[in-house]
Amino acid sequence: MNSNVEDDVVEAIIVETVATLPSGFLEFYKDLPGRKPSELSVRLAAAWMAVDEDDAIDMIRDVVDRTVFSMLYLIDARFKNLKIATSFDHADTSAEPFPTDLHNRYRQRVEPGGLIWRE
Numbered sequence: 001m002n003s004n005v006e007d008d009v010v011e012a013i014i015v016e017t018v019a020t021l022p023s024g025f026l027e028f029y030k031d032l033p034g035r036k037p038s039e040l041s042v043r044l045a046a047a048w049m050a051v052d053e054d055d056a057i058d059m060i061r062d063v064v065d066r067t068v069f070s071m072l073y074l075i076d077a078r079f080k081n082l083k084i085a086t087s088f089d090h091a092d093t094s095a096e097p098f099p100t101d102l103h104n105r106y107r108q109r110v111e112p113g114g115l116i117w118r119e
Contacts, residue, residue, distance in 0.1 A: 009088045010072075010105045017068050018114040022060040026053065058113070065114030072103035 029045040037045075048056055075086050076099070086100070110116050 005088050005090055006100060006102060006105055008090070010102055010109060013068060013072070013106065014109060014116060018061055018064050018110055019116060021064050022057045022114070025060050026056055061114035065110060065112065068110075069103055069106060072106050076100045076103050 026048060029041075029048045032041050032045055051059070074080070078085055108117070
């Protein structure tokens with residue numbers, strides 16, 4: 001896979017996950033949508049609101065980071081014994097489906113726990 005494509009994939013994943021999901025997730029629970037939120041949503045909202053906001057963001061960011069890293073590892077490992085190959089490409093380039101190094105590229109940009117390394 002073209003390293004520029006891998007970098008672009010990782011950047012898009014970072015922007016749409018660890019960079020934005022933690023605060024968006026917490027905002028969702030601060031103001032539950034709909035006329036009658038589910039009982040589970042109400043319970044979770046109460047639990048999240050009982051936690052200090054900075055601590056809640058850190059916990060959510062850590063869960064998102066662990067999930068993203070695990071998914072990228074599965075892609076790189078061809079979904080382990082399933083041998084499913086993936087490929088990403090720009091419209092003007094071709095890409096080989098394997099090998100990829102997305103999880104390592106991600107970890108170079110995002111430290112464990114989900115804090116994004118600043119260049």
